[in-house]
Amino acid sequence: MTSTEELIRKEPGRHRVLTGDRPTGRLHLGHYFGTLHNRVRLQDLGVETFVLVADYQVLTDRDVAENPKEYVEELVLDHLAVGIDPDRSTIFAHSAVPALNQLLLPFLSLVSVSELSRNPTVKDEIAHSRQAAVSGLMFTYPVHQAADILFCKANVVPVGQDQLPHLEITRTVARRFNERYGHGEQVFPLPEALLSTAPLLLGTDGTKMSKSRGNAIALSADADETARLIRGARTDAERHITYDPDARPEVSSLVLLAALCEGADPLRVAEEIGAQGGAALKRRVTDAVNGYLAPIRARRAAYAEDRGYVREVLRAGNERANAIADATLRDVRAAMRADY
Numbered sequence: 001m002t003s004t005e006e007l008i009r010k011e012p013g014r015h016r017v018l019t020g021d022r023p024t025g026r027l028h029l030g031h032y033f034g035t036l037h038n039r040v041r042l043q044d045l046g047v048e049t050f051v052l053v054a055d056y057q058v059l060t061d062r063d064v065a066e067n068p069k070e071y072v073e074e075l076v077l078d079h080l081a082v083g084i085d086p087d088r089s090t091i092f093a094h095s096a097v098p099a100l101n102q103l104l105l106p107f108l109s110l111v112s113v114s115e116l117s118r119n120p121t122v123k124d125e126i127a128h129s130r131q132a133a134v135s136g137l138m139f140t141y142p143v144h145q146a147a148d149i150l151f152c153k154a155n156v157v158p159v160g161q162d163q164l165p166h167l168e169i170t171r172t173v174a175r176r177f178n179e180r181y182g183h184g185e186q187v188f189p190l191p192e193a194l195l196s197t198a199p200l201l202l203g204t205d206g207t208k209m210s211k212s213r214g215n216a217i218a219l220s221a222d223a224d225e226t227a228r229l230i231r232g233a234r235t236d237a238e239r240h241i242t243y244d245p246d247a248r249p250e251v252s253s254l255v256l257l258a259a260l261c262e263g264a265d266p267l268r269v270a271e272e273i274g275a276q277g278g279a280a281l282k283r284r285v286t287d288a289v290n291g292y293l294a295p296i297r298a299r300r301a302a303y304a305e306d307r308g309y310v311r312e313v314l315r316a317g318n319e320r321a322n323a324i325a326d327a328t329l330r331d332v333r334a335a336m337r338a339d340y
């Protein structure tokens with residue numbers, strides 16, 4: 001069977017990608033090598049790309065709820081800095097697209113409560129939400145996510161493993177909608193997941209890199225802060241540097257980070273450092289990261305000076321997303337015989 005990746009390379013124009021993030025703060029190197037880099041790659045292959053700012057998925061997050069505008073703009077800035085080009089890709093916030101949100105209602109009718117409560121990603125989010133009660137909104141995230149994806153009839157969704165259950169619900173919604181209302185026609189495509197192949201980068205404390213754990217290197221950090229964070233990164237007691245992610249996760253993640261930034265093979269990087277030890281490794285990682293991020297940081301700083309432009313990018317993206325969502329909602333209402 002031909003893989004999704006091969007199909008995309010063969011005919012980029014027949015694919016439409018939708019990806020998204022919650023606006024929870026500045027993006028970091030884990031995001032960059034995990035997904036952002038791939039988004040820019042797909043865009044540059046000629047695939048029409050939609051980047052969603054999932055601002056309705058952070059309503060329950062207190063930090064964000066107090067200042068959503070700032071969080072949303074930071075997310076747009078990060079995308080512009082890494083090379084998402086608003087002339088070719090659409091960046092939009094789902095709260096600004098009423099017709100997208102209206103799809104939630106018919107979609108909810110196609111999914112049972114027990115299917116939602118079985119969803120492992122929902123269970124996990126509920127477990128980590130630190131809230132006394134689970135809101136109805138949180139429960140419906142996967143169906144809302146189906147609306148995010150299907151409003152623009154995206155057929156490829158680049159995701160991490162953790163989002164696969166959500167994508168499965170999207171496929172279920174699309175299939176059931178087509179069966180119930182399609183009258184033999186496919187109103188919605190069944191989107192394919194494009195699983196990230198990027199190896200996992202650990203944070204400076206050796207656990208998963210995450211803003212909320214304070215162990216992340218933000219794209220927007222400056223060179224000195226980057227040096228300080230890397231200097232304080234956890235390593236192990238063995239002096240000789242090797243690349244062995246299973247046995248030496250912390251050291252190997254640093255080697256990997258240098259290798260990703262240098263476009264080199266991690267085994268080779270480890271060999272070159274070898275007996276020079278941890279301090280040499282950290283110097284190499286710092287130089288590699290700061291060198292790699294320099295142009296991204298320069299672009300980010302330039303855009304940050306021009307907030308008017310950032311808001312204009314979002315406004316234009318919202319407008320385009322609205323035009324597409326309106327057309328899809330018309331299709332949906334027509335299919336449901338509700339176009340009165």
Ligand code: TRP
Nearest residue numbers: 018019020021022054145148149
């Ligand atoms: N749930 C995703 C996350 O936590 C964000 C998201 C919302 C998303 N809607 C989406 C991702 C649609 C892909 C497609 O990161």
